[in-house]
Amino acid sequence: MEPFRQSGRDKPPAAETDEEVMLRLKAGEEDGLDILLSRYRGPIYYHLYRMIWNPARAEELAQDVFLRMYRARKSYKPSAKFSTWLFRIATNAGLNELRDGRMRREKEISSDTEGGEVAAGRVAARVPTPEREVLTAERNTRIRAAVDALPENQKTAVLLHKYQGMDYGEIGEILGVSQSALKSLLFRAYERLRIELRPLVAAGGEREEQEAS
Amino acid sequence: MNNEMSDELTRHLREEEIVPYLEGKLPEARRAGLDGHLQGCGDCRAHMDELRSVMAEMGEWVVSEPPETLGAFDAAVRTRIAAEGDAGSGWLAGWMQPQPRPAWGLALGVLVLGAAGLWMLPRDTVTPDDGIAGLVIEADVDAVIRASGDDGVATGDELWMTDYELIQEFDALFEDGENGNSRL
Numbered sequence A: 001m002e003p004f005r006q007s008g009r010d011k012p013p014a015a016e017t018d019e020e021v022m023l024r025l026k027a028g029e030e031d032g033l034d035i036l037l038s039r040y041r042g043p044i045y046y047h048l049y050r051m052i053w054n055p056a057r058a059e060e061l062a063q064d065v066f067l068r069m070y071r072a073r074k075s076y077k078p079s080a081k082f083s084t085w086l087f088r089i090a091t092n093a094g095l096n097e098l099r100d101g102r103m104r105r106e107k108e109i110s111s112d113t114e115g116g117e118v119a120a121g122r123v124a125a126r127v128p129t130p131e132r133e134v135l136t137a138e139r140n141t142r143i144r145a146a147v148d149a150l151p152e153n154q155k156t157a158v159l160l161h162k163y164q165g166m167d168y169g170e171i172g173e174i175l176g177v178s179q180s181a182l183k184s185l186l187f188r189a190y191e192r193l194r195i196e197l198r199p200l201v202a203a204g205g206e207r208e209e210q211e212a213s
Numbered sequence B: 001m002n003n004e005m006s007d008e009l010t011r012h013l014r015e016e017e018i019v020p021y022l023e024g025k026l027p028e029a030r031r032a033g034l035d036g037h038l039q040g041c042g043d044c045r046a047h048m049d050e051l052r053s054v055m056a057e058m059g060e061w062v063v064s065e066p067p068e069t070l071g072a073f074d075a076a077v078r079t080r081i082a083a084e085g086d087a088g089s090g091w092l093a094g095w096m097q098p099q100p101r102p103a104w105g106l107a108l109g110v111l112v113l114g115a116a117g118l119w120m121l122p123r124d125t126v127t128p129d130d131g132i133a134g135l136v137i138e139a140d141v142d143a144v145i146r147a148s149g150d151d152g153v154a155t156g157d158e159l160w161m162t163d164y165e166l167i168q169e170f171d172a173l174f175e176d177g178e179n180g181n182s183r184l
Helices: A018-026 A031-052 A055-075 A082-100 A130-148 A152-163 A168-175 A179-196 A198-212 B003-012 B015-022 B028-040 B042-059 B068-084 B091-096 B102-120 B141-148 B163-178
Strands: B136-138 B160-162
Touching: A018 A031, A018 A055, A018 A082, A031 A055, A031 A082, A031 A152, A031 B068, A055 A082, A055 B068, A082 A152, A082 A168, A130 A152, A130 A179, A130 A198, A130 B042, A152 A168, A152 A179, A152 B042, A168 A179, A179 A198, A179 B015, A179 B042, A198 B042, B003 B042, B015 B028, B015 B042, B028 B042
Parallel strands: none
Antiparallel strands: B136 B160
């Protein structure tokens, strides 16, 4: 029997592109869902979490994203990059959540005690000391507050740009703006962050100088 | 440095080129142009250095590894899919899915309001009441007076009147009549 080449069936799952996996899912091969979940549950969840800052709600919305992806499988056409399409669904879900005002993000931006944010802020190859952990937590908190204060589109653009490694075209497609507009949006966002985080950046520079000496 | 610096920067450089330049993604010809300007403009150079530092600082901020709950994430998605059944994506499935449809909401709202409006239209209602106050009747004063046998007084039609008010009106009319002050 001739292999089902269109769907990439003769490839091992790890070698399949997202589009190929999605086409297999469209054809009824349910393991495609498992593959896409394993690839994207983390990125989608964290993208939503950074938008709304509510881990439980972010998880619910992330589930919604995959539910919508699954529902749309029968009409799926790989005309755009799969990740762009999926992140567009996720971004819209996050923006709707913000606009509906249903999010209950923490208003008290204090030292973050969630999970590994303290540990996650560590710079690689440095030995974490208690003092460094406190400073890192404080920095994370301030960055988070500054990003959170950005206008919706700027915030989303920065999150996609900085933490999803997407190129300008992809981000523009997700946000529904031209590449040129997206680049301007990013500049304005980083400009605001420059002003908000100036003390942080200055303190970071001083710390590095002290450690180097 | 303040917001004026931002204006200064964007006066010298095109806004949409700044981030690509900082990321090394600007085409060579344009990059050379910006390099040339920055070599001669200390303010813009300092501004760009700050932007570069902020972008680097942002890179230090990393959210932690997926929390424990994501371990059950896939199962939760599967459960929800199973609960929906084979939702697919056809037009019928779209109708069957509980998605917000503003047009339908608006139509339903109009129907509800219209029904409420119809319900509130004046109609004959006589509600039993232990006391005089609060009893609402639709009253044509002349008709009431004629029915009571006491004619000769016309105070105009009153569509809505509590019977307490009606009694007060009668008292006033009676007093006027006693005093010879007919309202005719």
